Amino acid sequence: MIMGSIDSIESMGLVDGPGIRTVVFFNGCSLRCLYCHNPEMWKMKEKNITPKELVEKIKRYRPYYQDNGGVTFSGGEPLMQPEFLLECCRLLKSENIHIALDTAGVGTILIDEILDLVDLVILDIKHVDKVGYQNLVKQSMDKSLEFIEKLKHHNNKVWLRQVIVPSIHDNVDYIKKLKKFIREIPHVEKIEFIPYHKLGTEKYDAMKLYNPLKDLPAMNKEKCEELYQEFLKAK
Numbered sequence: 001m002i003m004g005s006i007d008s009i010e011s012m013g014l015v016d017g018p019g020i021r022t023v024v025f026f027n028g029c030s031l032r033c034l035y036c037h038n039p040e041m042w043k044m045k046e047k048n049i050t051p052k053e054l055v056e057k058i059k060r061y062r063p064y065y066q067d068n069g070g071v072t073f074s075g076g077e078p079l080m081q082p083e084f085l086l087e088c089c090r091l092l093k094s095e096n097i098h099i100a101l102d103t104a105g106v107g108t109i110l111i112d113e114i115l116d117l118v119d120l121v122i123l124d125i126k127h128v129d130k131v132g133y134q135n136l137v138k139q140s141m142d143k144s145l146e147f148i149e150k151l152k153h154h155n156n157k158v159w160l161r162q163v164i165v166p167s168i169h170d171n172v173d174y175i176k177k178l179k180k181f182i183r184e185i186p187h188v189e190k191i192e193f194i195p196y197h198k199l200g201t202e203k204y205d206a207m208k209l210y211n212p213l214k215d216l217p218a219m220n221k222e223k224c225e226e227l228y229q230e231f232l233k234a235k
């Protein structure tokens with residue numbers, strides 16, 4: 001029987017896709033982004049729910065969705081549980097519920113099948129060059145690039161997210177490279193800059209994990225907005 005490992009469900013998500021959303025946080029992620037604020041979801045934990053059980057829970061929140069809400073699969077990395085994710089998408093599709101996938105694009109199998117069912121992909125751009133990517137997430141960029149290639153063969157709407165980390169992304173040179181990089185990504189509707197914040201710090205302390213950005217200040221929000229304006233102007 002297909003089962004999945006879910007960390008938690010947020011019933012009234014307002015930022016992870018259009019409208020009011022049920023956000024399902026999957027356990028398991030192979031990346032180790034220096035700025036990750038969900039380290040408790042890195043490890044794959046015991047399987048605790050079937051697709052049918054999850055979709056039954058999700059359906060309870062349906063009255064909140066109105067015209068444009070739905071479900072967002074987040075984590076962790078939802079693509080780490082491809083069979084479970086695919087079955088959840090199939091069941092949600094038969095209920096006509098809007099599906100968003102919040103992902104770093106790091107999966108192995110069934111990606112095309114999942115993309116066939118997902119309405120919106122929210123893709124986290126970690127870094128635009130291979131060395132910068134590897135330094136930031138401790139894994140090669142290949143899977144993420146393969147995912148972008150796959151997106152070219154599907155019609156999913158795409159929202160892009162770029163966390164702006166001081167001393168890594170907060171310079172005009174990077175912003176210009178980012179503009180060039182995302183030209184290759186199809187069907188992009190929206191691009192968000194997320195200023196690096198320190199909300200995950202206490203989790204690292206509680207889990208006794210080394211926090212590589214412990215001493216780095218949060219990204220200044222005004223500076224982040226200025227960079228976004230530069231991004232809009234960049235050719």
Ligand code: SF4
Pocket residue numbers: 029030031032033035036037038039041075076077104
């Ligand atoms: S992809 Fe997301 S969950 Fe995984 S390490 Fe990076 S920020 Fe954390």
